[in-house]
Amino acid sequence: MGLMEKVLITGGSGKLGTELVRIFPEALYPTRQELDLKVKASVDKYIAEERPNIVIHTAALTSVPFCEENRKEAYETNVTSTENLAGACSVHNAKCYFVQISTACVFRGDVGNYVETDLPYPKNYYALTKLLAEFVVEYSGLKSLIVRTNFVAKEKWPYPRAFVDRYGTYLFASDVAAAVKSVVQQKLIGVVHVRGEERMSMYELAKITTPTVKPMTLAEYQGVPLTVDMTLSSVRLKPFKISR
Numbered sequence: 001m002g003l004m005e006k007v008l009i010t011g012g013s014g015k016l017g018t019e020l021v022r023i024f025p026e027a028l029y030p031t032r033q034e035l036d037l038k039v040k041a042s043v044d045k046y047i048a049e050e051r052p053n054i055v056i057h058t059a060a061l062t063s064v065p066f067c068e069e070n071r072k073e074a075y076e077t078n079v080t081s082t083e084n085l086a087g088a089c090s091v092h093n094a095k096c097y098f099v100q101i102s103t104a105c106v107f108r109g110d111v112g113n114y115v116e117t118d119l120p121y122p123k124n125y126y127a128l129t130k131l132l133a134e135f136v137v138e139y140s141g142l143k144s145l146i147v148r149t150n151f152v153a154k155e156k157w158p159y160p161r162a163f164v165d166r167y168g169t170y171l172f173a174s175d176v177a178a179a180v181k182s183v184v185q186q187k188l189i190g191v192v193h194v195r196g197e198e199r200m201s202m203y204e205l206a207k208i209t210t211p212t213v214k215p216m217t218l219a220e221y222q223g224v225p226l227t228v229d230m231t232l233s234s235v236r237l238k239p240f241k242i243s244r
Contacts, residue, residue, distance in 0.1 A: 005053040005054055006028065006050065006054070007026065007028065007053070007054045007056065008029075008030075008052035008054070008056070009027045009058065010030075010055070010056070010057045010058055010059035010081075010085065011058035011059030011060065012027075012031075013029075014058055015151075016058045016151065017058045019173045019177035020177045022174075022177070023177050023178065023181050024056075024181070028050060034046070037077075037084055037085060038077065038081050039084070040084045043081075044091070044092070047088035047091075047092045048088070051092055052089075052093065052096060053096060053097065054096070054097045054099070055085065055096060055097070056101070056180065057082060057085060058101045059081065060077060060133075061077045061078055061126070061129075062103075063126070064105075064124055064126045064127075064224050064226065065223060065224050067124070067125045067126035067129065068124060068224045071125055074125060075129055078126075078129035078132075078133050079129050079132045079136065086136055086137055086140035087140070089142055090142055094141070095143070096142055096143070097142070098140065098142045098143070098144040098145070099145045099146075099147060099180065100134060100137040100146045101147050102130050102131075102133065102146050102147060102149075103127065103149070104149065104150040104168060104169075104193075104227070104230040104231075104232050105122070105126065105127040105130065105150075106122055106127055106131045107121060107227065107230070108122075109226075109228045110228065111229065112229030112230070113232070113233045114193070114232055114233065115232075115234060115235050116190070116191040116193055117235065120134075123225045123227050124225050124227075134146050134191075143189055144189060145188050145189055145191075145192065146190070146191045146192070147180060147192055147194050148193050148232060149171065149176050149195065149232075150169065150170055150195065150230050150232065151170060151176045152170065152172065153172065154172040154173065154174060154209060154243070155209060156209055157206040157213045159206075160213070161213065161214045161215065162201075162202045162203040162207075162214075163201060163202040163215075163217065163218060164203040165201065166201060166218060166226065166229075167200065167201055167230065167231055168196075168200070168202070168232075169196045169197070169198065169230075169231045169232050169233075169239065170196050170205045170242065171196045174243060175196070175240055175241070175242055175243055176194055179194045179237075183237070188236070192234065192237050193234040193236070195232035195239055197239040197241055197242070203215050203216075208242075208244055
């Protein structure tokens with residue numbers, strides 16, 4: 001990256017955003033008060049003043065049950081905000097490089113090992129909003145990259161139990177941040193899958209940070225339909241190592 005490139009990170013206080021701010025120490029990472037992504041006028045004003053060359057858009061509502069029950073808020077946060085941001089960039093700095101953080105959940109989750117060219121098939125409302133955000137970015141006219149990934153923060157597992165039969169090629173947020181930095185430096189465009197080397201269950205992932213976590217199965221779960229096999233593969237990138 002050039003010395004003069006100005007990086008904007010949205011969602012800077014989130015799990016991934018915090019790690020990105022750490023490895024892009026010069027980046028702008030406005031609070032919600034400084035930049036309300038849901039308000040077009042706020043976004044236009046901010047982008048017109050700051051004119052970032054690189055935007056890494058991580059801000060999103062990611063709780064599957066919350067998105068299902070609060071669809072208007074989920075749509076405004078995950079889709080409208082992306083429209084506002086990409087739209088403002090295309091008006092005020094058409095050469096801006098726009099990186100959209102997406103999710104393995106855009107796929108149906110019945111077979112796993114999805115590559116970039118596989119057909120998405122969202123299984124719940126959260127996944128649908130993330131796929132719609134991908135479309136917004138793809139058709140924005142900006143030079144853009146969509147990063148599909150699957151990660152958690154490297155901290156105590158937030159639930160007493162974890163699924164033994166729900167799978168992913170998981171990474172920790174710090175691993176994803178390092179991977180994002182590497183793809184941004186290469187100025188890749190299109191879609192890439194940032195994933196770990198190992199297929200593991202959520203239970204195996206949880207045990208890395210929380211040895212006391214208890215196992216559970218999807219049969220014991222009642223709620224919003226979940227993506228079962230979120231494992232990613234890639235025709236573009238080698239897998240990354242999870243930091244144990």
